[in-house]
Amino acid sequence: TASGTGPSDAALRERAARVIPGGMYGHLNAALHGPTYPQFFVRGEGCRQWDADGREYIDLMCSWGPIVLGHRHPKVEEAAARQLAQGDCLNGPGPVMVELAELLVDLVPSADWAMFSKNGTDATTQALMVARAATGRTKVLKAHGAYHGADPWCTPSPAGTTPNERADLIEFTYNDLASAEEAAARADGDVAAIIVTPFKHDAFEDQELADPEFVRGVRALADRIGAALVIDDVRAGFRLDLRGSWERYGVRPDLTAWSKAMGNGYAIAAVTGTDALRDAATTLYSTGSFWFSAVAMAAAKATIETLRDEDGIAAMEHAGRLLRDGLEEQARAHGFTVRQTGPVQIPWLSFEGDTTLEKGMYFSAACLRHGVYLHPWHNWFLSAAHTEKDIKQALEGTDRAFAETRAHFGAG
Numbered sequence: 563t564a565s566g567t568g569p570s571d572a573a574l575r576e577r578a579a580r581v582i583p584g585g586m587y588g589h590l591n592a593a594l595h596g597p598t599y600p601q602f603f604v605r606g607e608g609c610r611q612w613d614a615d616g617r618e619y620i621d622l623m624c625s626w627g628p629i630v631l632g633h634r635h636p637k638v639e640e641a642a643a644r645q646l647a648q649g650d651c652l653n654g655p656g657p658v659m660v661e662l663a664e665l666l667v668d669l670v671p672s673a674d675w676a677m678f679s680k681n682g683t684d685a686t687t688q689a690l691m692v693a694r695a696a697t698g699r700t701k702v703l704k705a706h707g708a709y710h711g712a713d714p715w716c717t718p719s720p721a722g723t724t725p726n727e728r729a730d731l732i733e734f735t736y737n738d739l740a741s742a743e744e745a746a747a748r749a750d751g752d753v754a755a756i757i758v759t760p761f762k763h764d765a766f767e768d769q770e771l772a773d774p775e776f777v778r779g780v781r782a783l784a785d786r787i788g789a790a791l792v793i794d795d796v797r798a799g800f801r802l803d804l805r806g807s808w809e810r811y812g813v814r815p816d817l818t819a820w821s822k823a824m825g826n827g828y829a830i831a832a833v834t835g836t837d838a839l840r841d842a843a844t845t846l847y848s849t850g851s852f853w854f855s856a857v858a859m860a861a862a863k864a865t866i867e868t869l870r871d872e873d874g875i876a877a878m879e880h881a882g883r884l885l886r887d888g889l890e891e892q893a894r895a896h897g898f899t900v901r902q903t904g905p906v907q908i909p910w911l912s913f914e915g916d917t918t919l920e921k922g923m924y925f926s927a928a929c930l931r932h933g934v935y936l937h938p939w940h941n942w943f944l945s946a947a948h949t950e951k952d953i954k955q956a957l958e959g960t961d962r963a964f965a966e967t968r969a970h971f972g973a974g
C-alpha cells in the first residue's frame with residue numbers, strides 16, 4: 563500500500579491504477595501532494611472532510627477553492643435540492659439563469675452581463691474569445707507562471723499541445739509594469755487582451771499581492787492599446803471582494819472570469835463584462851451540454867446571496883487572521899522563520915530558505931497525521947465555516963507538526 567494511506571484508499575488506488583490513466587490525473591492527484599496524502603474522500607461537512615478510511619481532517623484546502631461556505635451548507639443544499647426536484651438539464655435553462663445573471667450584474671460594478679459555463683478554464687477561454695471577437699486581434703498578454711486553466715492554450719504541461727496553440731501568448735512579469743509595456747510593444751498593435759490574476763498565486767512560490775501601481779498601470783496600458791483587461795478571478799473571486807477583486811483599487815476590468823467558489827462546490831463558471839463588449843459576446847458560438855443546467859445555477863445564487871447577507875468574506879478574514887497569527891507564534895516558538903503570504907483567507911506558508919520544499923513537505927505530512935489538511939506547495943483556502951474553535955483545533959495540530967518538524971530537522 564502507498565505509505566501512510568489507509569487500506570480502503572490503498573485498495574481504491576490499486577483498482578484505479580488499472581482503469582484510470584496513471585491512477586489519477588490533474589491537480590487532485592494525491593501523488594503530487596506527498597506520499598502520505600489520501601487520494602479518495604467520502605464525505606465533507608462544514609470545514610471538515612473524511613477520507614476513504616474514515617479519517618477526519620480540518621479542511622484548509624476547501625477542495626482547492628470551490629467550498630467557500632463550508633461543505634454541504636444548508637442554504638445551498640436546500641436551493642439545489644429544490645431545483646433538482648424540478649429538473650436540472652432541460653431543453654432550456656431555468657428562470658434561475660436570469661436571476662443569477664441579475665445578481666452578478668447587481669453585485670459586480672464592472673458587470674453589465676453574464677455568461678455561464680462549468681469550469682474556470684471555460685471562463686478564461688471564453689473571456690479571451692470575447693476580447694478577440696471585439697477587437698479582431700490575436701495576441702494575449704499574460705504573466706509568466708500564472709495559471710489560467712488546462713486547455714491547450716494555457717495548460718502548464720506541453721504534453722498533448724502544439725506550439726501553435728500557445729503562439730499567441732506574450733508573457734510579462736507579474737507586478738512589473740515595464741515588462742507588461744514591453745510585452746505590448748512586442749505585439750506590435752495586435753493585442754486583444756491582457757489577462758491577469760488579482761494577486762500572484764503561482765504554485766511553489768510565495769504569493770504576492772498586487773502592487774497598486776501595477777494594477778492602475780495595466781488598466782491604463784489596456785486602455786492605451788485598445789485591449790480588453792481580463793481579470794482571472796477564478797481562484798480569488800467570492801473570497802476577497804464580492805464586487806470583484808480589484809474593486810478595492812478602484813480599478814475595473816472589461817471582462818472577469820469566475821468559477822471555483824461561485825457555487826460552493828457545484829460546477830459553475832461565469833464571464834461578466836461591460837456594455838462595450840456585449841455585442842462581441844453576442845457573436846460567439848460558445849456552449850456546452852451541461853452549461854445551462856439549473857441546479858448549479860440555483861446553488862450559485864444561494865451561495866452568493868449567503869456570502870452577501872452573512873458577510874462570509876469577513877468570516878473568512880477573521881478565521882484567516884487567527885490562523886496566520888497562530889502559525890506565526892508557533893513557528894517562532896519552535897525556532898522557525900516562516901513566510902506567510904497572500905490574503906489571510908487564501909494563505910500559504912513557506913519555511914525560510916526551504917528551496918527544496920523538504921521542510922514544507924515534512925510539515926504538511928505531519929499536519930495530515932494530526933488531522934489538518936493543508937498543502938506543501940499550493941495556496942490554501944479558508945471558508946466561512948471555519949469558526950474560532952475550528953482554527954484553534956487546527957492550530958493544535960500544526961503545533962505538534964512544527965514540533966515534529968523541529969525534531970526531524972534539528973535546531974539551527
Ligand code: PMP
Pocket residue numbers: 680681682683684686709710711712759794795796797821822
Ligand atoms: N484560473 C485560475 C486563476 C485558477 O486558479 C484556475 C483553477 N485552479 C483556473 C483558472 C482554471 O479553473 P478550472 O480548473 O476550474 O478549469
